[in-house]
Amino acid sequence: MEKPRQGWAGLFNISFGFFGIQIGFALQNANMSRIFQTLGESLDNLPALWIAAPLTGLLVQPVIGHFSDRTWLGRLGRRRPYFLAGAVLAALSLFLMPLAEHLIFAAIMLWLLDASLNISMEPFRAFVGDMLRKDQHTAGYAVQTAFIGVGAVAGSMFPWALTSLGVANEAAPGVVPDTVRWSFWAGGAALFLAVLWTIVTTREYSPAELAAFDGEAEAAAQPVRALSDRSIAAPLAWIGAGAAVIAAVQAFALEKEMFLLGGLLIGYGIASIAAILLARNGRDQHMLASIVGDFAGMPDIMKRLALVQFFSWSALFIMWIYTAPVVAANYFGATDTSGAAFNAGGNWAGVLFAIYNGIAAVAALTFLPLLARRVGRVRTHIIALLAGAAGFAGFLFITDHRWLIVSEIGIGIAWASILAMPYAILASALPQQKLGIYMGLFNVFVVIPQLLVATVMGTIMKVFFPDQPVWTMAFAAGVFVLAALAMLRVPEPEGH
Template sequence: MNERPRQSFAGLWNISFGFFGIQIGFALQNANMSRVFQTLGSNLDDLPALWVAAPLTGLLVQPIIGHLSDKTWLGRLGRRRPYFLTGAILATLALFVMPLANLLLFAAVMLWVLDASLNISMEPFRAFVGDMLRKDQHSVGYAVQTAFIGAGAVVGSIFPKLLEHWGVANTAAPGVIPDTVRYAFWFGGAALFLSVLWTVLTTREYSPAEMAAFDGTTQQESETLRLLAARTFTGSLWWIAGGVAVIATVAGFGLKKEVYLLGGLLGGYGIASIIAIARARAGNSASMLGHIVGDFSGMPDLMKRLALVQFFSWSALFIMWINTTPIVAQYAFGASDPTSARYQEGASWVDVLFGTYNGVAAIAALTLLPFLAKRIGAARTHVVGLLCGAAGYASFLVIRDPQMLLLSEIGIGIAWASILAMPYAILASSLPQRKLGIYMGLFNVFVVIPQLLVATVMGSIMQAFFPNEPIWTMLFAAVVMALAALAMLRVRVDTA
């Protein structure tokens, strides 16, 4: 078995530079979409439902793109790069059109398009690092990728504030998106496309023959079919029963109708798995559905344990992304009216806060995390990072000075760096290379499901127990992030 060539720093740079632009797009989305929705007339309680588009598109897109990219080879364009480029073009178009919205429904639809496009580009980038690097470079490869994520997020987060500083209007008539947001989205679209194009033009992917030589194995279609055919329908029926139970709970307790979506997804997966098992038993060749269902049910134990950590980690992150703008505006700036200048000032300060935690993440990814990983291992390093995040969230309950909230973002930034680097470095060294794309896509399902859960359930919880008091969502985030650290203690395999 041959070994992949060792990548220089320039090679590591080129492999991950496209993520810089992708994260500019995500940062603009995360920091400004609640502001856009409220500007166009959304109520605070309706924000989670409007954000449903983002996790739902990731849930559907990432496993499909992962499966397809494992099997793609388009000559000189390669295996993963066709997906980078396609997603970048679509996301750029969405970022250019989004600020022109004057209807809430149109903005929600464009969020759906934007998030789907970003996921088309993002998912193959995770597998791309594993494709291109030898195992002893996985940690540094994902650290460099995380640094670009942090740097891109800083640029995307602070750019509206910079525009305001340069004299661009940060307020507008009711129902009109401010110029700072519009110009930032247009800048983000251009930056996203150019950075992804850089990676496409400066990297050469290994051919299928080279990959087989590196890994000493080839794809075994019959193995997936055999394992799928050996499954019973019991698990599928449990998924369907879970979906029915969720739907019945919504109807019985009068929860928000968006929660029906969660029940529908659970039941839908159960039905899909029944179809895949039946086809496998009939001897049909393994379809994309069969591969996704079979690989999901056959995840390695290490991946299952990390999946639980992801579930808790991303639940906390999504709570933060949805609620930080109304929290900071209301509690640190004393404004809850989205049309007021004071509210817009608070929303712009959230851009600075988000830029701070991403900047901390970029620095921590290249300094603190490698230092800790060499001494206490990747798993324990991740525990430390998650606990820093929990402390950062909890501090929002007591800090009311906008400047002091920058200290909160330090802990959140360390957690963010660890979440983006440690689990993927561990996985890339443990998963079979021939299925790295689909497994990375399935792993990101556990990034998406908690976001979907938060988007559909959090609004009902807050409306029932804490109406017009969004600050308590940060307590939820702190507790859930602490649970992620506790779950990480069950992961025993460490990589430096």
């Protein structure tokens, strides 16, 4: 049995909620460094405050994926309950965020916002695979990418547009400007309504229907792939590595954020030992055993794409943390975080974010699908990543802030491909009944590089490039090149 083919209206309804989710992410990405600096934080400490976002994704997405694979609430469905819960919490977070008067409150709200967005976002990735035939996966993820781009344009442009309408873009020291406040409030409303549209206009396939499509019940992965036969030597090695990182922080006076990296390594080792013991005791349906077992036994193509994701998202997280400070300092000469130059630089960074997302929306529906049909998805992704590397390198040579638009074109092409090609390749290769958990686990390789950037980049900048944040763009260009090289190891999918 084949799933029915979806027309353009069906593709629209399936992915429209992502428009709202991405408005939330865009407001977060373009404005959180600005909010933190407004509340008195230094440039060197920004990565530490951003740790909350990737850490939340690391913990939330596999758990949500695990449970969404096993959820069925009748008319509300399988993935849509998570869409709704995440949207309500994210809208509340966006309302409260710009009211922050203290740094700790803003950091907590960033954690809550990112957790909420991840609760909605992870099932949306699996939702495309649930609802579409394999020969429509590229089109489905392209439409999703287009909505991501359009939503990000809207979210990124809010403060600039409000400034143009006469809303105050400056405020007293330690106070978030009105442009940012109203942007977050409007974004929260748009997010909730967009997600609600997808919930109301779609009907999910029941577990029985999904099992009948393409023989997927027989193709489903086992809950735990021989986890009970695994040795605890490897988990002990992870614990040892984490302890070594913590010891190095103390011995060499490294940045305190490195403690988190060590803690995560130790935590994964302990979780792996617990999962092995659960499996040996016959509890292979336990959430921890299932998640660790699926992570350890992921398909080979997923492992290869994981390395590509690792490098790709390292560059993206560098961009999100440092673009606003780079633009404000290098192109607007800002020195005072409450001054006009700093806030004008923050607005222009939002415009640049809007441009690369707008380019991504257009590229996802036009340029990239045409290129993929001619040279394949793998080569298309390589070309796009190299275009992004060239865009980041442009920050080192461009002297007029308006010409940074050229750099954003290359970055936008790469962003469109990162959001579409790996997921289209992966969704066609994964068992349907495990799509949620595998998409959640795939996010680990989005989150880990972000944690590394947040823990390591601050140290690198302080030691080698103090007060010169523009050099972060050179790092971003380099890791995009590494991502393109890693993509050479990924085989071109057959038949889709």
